Amino acid sequence: MATFTKYVAKPFLNFTSTTKICPLLPQFPSNYLPISSKSKQNFPNSETKRHITVAKATVAPGVKKANSEERVKKVHTSEEFDEALRAAKNRLVVVEYAASHSINSSKIYPFMVDLSRNCSDVDFLLVMGDESEETRQLCAREKIEKVPHFSFYKSMEKIHEEEGIGPDQLVGDVLYYGDSHSAVVQLHNREDVEKLIGEHKVDGKLIVLDVGLKHCGPCVKVYPTVIKLSRSMEDTVVFARMNGDENESCMQFLRDMDVVEVPTFLFIRDGKISGRYVGSGKGELIGEILRYQGVRVTY
Incomplete structure (x- = not known):
């Protein structure tokens, strides 16, 4: 995971345990x-x-x-x-x-x-x-x-x-930096977040907000999974993404949400943050989404 403690001084809220992420290794040497x-x-x-x-x-x-x-x-x-x-x-x-x-x-x-x-x-x-x-x-x-x-x-x-x-990382980079047409809602400031939350207070859909940084390897690594889930779960879950270092409004939102490591996934329902998952594990992310949908998950 990437840490940006120089931006955030608040302690991390104990919603879920932190997942350690190994650095990505190139498949082909230069x-x-x-x-x-x-x-x-x-x-x-x-x-x-x-x-x-x-x-x-x-x-x-x-x-x-x-x-x-x-x-x-x-x-x-x-x-x-x-x-x-x-x-x-x-x-x-x-x-x-x-x-x-x-x-x-x-x-x-x-x-x-x-x-x-x-x-x-x-x-x-x-x-x-x-x-x-x-x-x-x-x-x-x-x-x-x-x-x-x-x-x-x-x-x-x-x-x-x-x-x-290698090929997998190239695909991930293209999806992460070029995504403009998937079902993942792109958020650029706090107002975008508040608007999205307001739109789904009535329908009760779970909002999964993917918070990352522009040059975060684990954020890029997990994003193709986010895109796939946004398509397969579109009837019950809304997926959104925000890069904290895009502008000061995004960074302030991360501070307010006590985000100190990325990628962090915030789970929002009925206008309230009900939990979070920190890490890039695909299976763990899917398990957490199902858990916040009310599906019993055993590990």
Whole structure:
């Protein structure tokens, strides 16, 4: 779990025990990206390199074969890169920095291709760092030293980055930073919370409020489960999310709710907070939701 005791001085209320979370380990180690301006003699041209990368990657079991018409856009210059970020406006942009010599870049690329098929409201870019002097300069500008490296942008601002991650974490990051269409209600201030609570005082639905921070690994890890539950339990449970570090109003709400560790899930019914779960355990979260719905759960 992530702790932000420097923001909150109040003691934690003893609703449920805290779950310890091990740090996420990358499934693929990173490779250093050569920054030298001298191109290697055995580099094929840029288009050939892309096909080689995809061909190597498609040997992984369960990965669909990529074709030349994917939604992943390859950029060759800093100007193309900046224009792609401008054109995306407020949409999430996921950038993979790769290299033709990197086996790990080849392994992760098809998973980004699959995500591009399923996430139509997210833009995906590929930068081959060893393609040319211009792409090397772009990587140097963005301080990319190892590949595969993923950066996430919104409104031309870098909001998150990861190095050497595997498919599950990539999917989790895209869902966490790009979610704009699931059944999870996105809350941006205290007024949003109060409005949501007011809307469900009458119908008696349980509200599960997922409180996290923008760069919290365990928050990202559990979020795909939150999305799945929001769809399977939509008749009886309302799921919502707030990032405490989005603005001062959110941070003050966390202080008022005595939240000192994230992710914290607040359970709200009939306008009152009836309990909470702290941690990213999927089974434990589901068990707590069922318990607050009145379902007897034994461990």
